[in-house]
Amino acid sequence: MHNRPNRCYILTGASRGLGLGIARAIAAQGDHLIALARQETPELAQLGAALPGYRFVAVDLANIDQVSEIAEELLGSLAAMDWQGIYLINNAGVVEPIGPAGSYGDAEMARCLTVNLTAAIQFSNAFLRHLRDRACDKRILQISSGAGRNAYTGWSAYCASKAGLDMYSRCVGLEQDGLPHPVRIASLAPGIIDTGMQASIRATPEGDFPLLEQFRQYHANGELADPNSRGRAIVQLLHTDHIGHGAVLNIRDFI
Template sequence: MNKAIVTGHSKGLGAGITAALLAEGFNVLGLSRSALPGFEAGLEQVALDLGDADALAAWLDGGELESFLEGAERALLINNAGLVEPIAPLGRQGAAAIARAVTVNISAALVLADAFAAVSTHLSDRRLAHISSGAGRNAYTGWSVYCATKAALDQHANGVREDALPGMKIESLAPGVLDTGMQSTIRGSSEEDFALRAQFVELKETGALADPGAVGAKIVAHMIGEKFGTETVTDIRSV
């Protein structure tokens, strides 16, 4: 039996990944603040705010992740949940927004990766994908926090690869520029906070944003394929 855990599964790219996994016959455990409507068979959903470190720790202590993976022959973890905010230059970002971004984008992903590795030692095929970003590899004005958090995922994947855990394959995978709620947030920012705002508005107006369902399907096809893990820091547009 194939099983997968997806964070931020209820919207955007996470919903696309979840739909593709279900189509491939995976049982999916979705972790998100909101539920994904329209799916039932094969999908379990947990209402969990990944910005609440104590809530995540309590959920993991409850043993639900280990129970979900019982009977699995192959297991995937896709750390998809992420926040682009705060969008602002240094000095206007705010303590609470910075802390939440670090918690969701880095801490939750690393904590779940550790827990996944700990409860999947019996599997000979276990795969972990961090959904990263080109922003982790290229600097953008107003995005210093987002850039830093995505770069952290890239380096975490590099470090895990050095651990050479039995049966574990890992990639930090950039999905490209997608037509999601995150893009709406970006377009809703001010020119003062994000000098490149007009470029992202143009991407939407010219239809240059990729469909999250199609990209989600491509990510799943790559994850279950033979080449996953060959390179650690990757971009779905080039695999």
């Protein structure tokens, strides 16, 4: 065990769904895991109890001030430690509000953009700032969506937030390319996965989401990926050269 690489992962949305699958893949490697979510689920707590380098941080990603405070404290303290590799995975996301633009309220829209985009940028910016001069392996992976690259009726806020995440990653990639100690960054569409988000989509009124039946068929036909196997595939991809200077990726190209 003493020869294991000293690596740390910071993972948002770690308590359930794909985030929990990614957390399990990290735990299987025996690496340090900083898990962020609003609440620590029993499944995540059980995983952490068996992982010496585990820490849970409660955070509401819709609260900009709270995210800023936690990102500064967390990345500041981690940057002072000696890592062979440090990795930020911005996985947390919400799909609501679902419905035609003009039908949802400003508060719903703001929460979607804040959780999916603003919080991810806040954590990424803190990561870039605090680790700028560190020579270790440094990578940021944004969990995006095909909805950031394709327009879907009823998903205007969600699509806009994920498109913003893709473009942020592309810009940061350009900025980091050629620096003495660059941070690798990429934005990844993880495919359709059997998570609570998919269940929420299937419960949407048909009038708000014309593609509802298509998403119900994904579930009925067994086309949704298992969160644990997809989490393993994502962690494996994170350590390849495909995570470079702002690439916008789709997991289907690698599995």
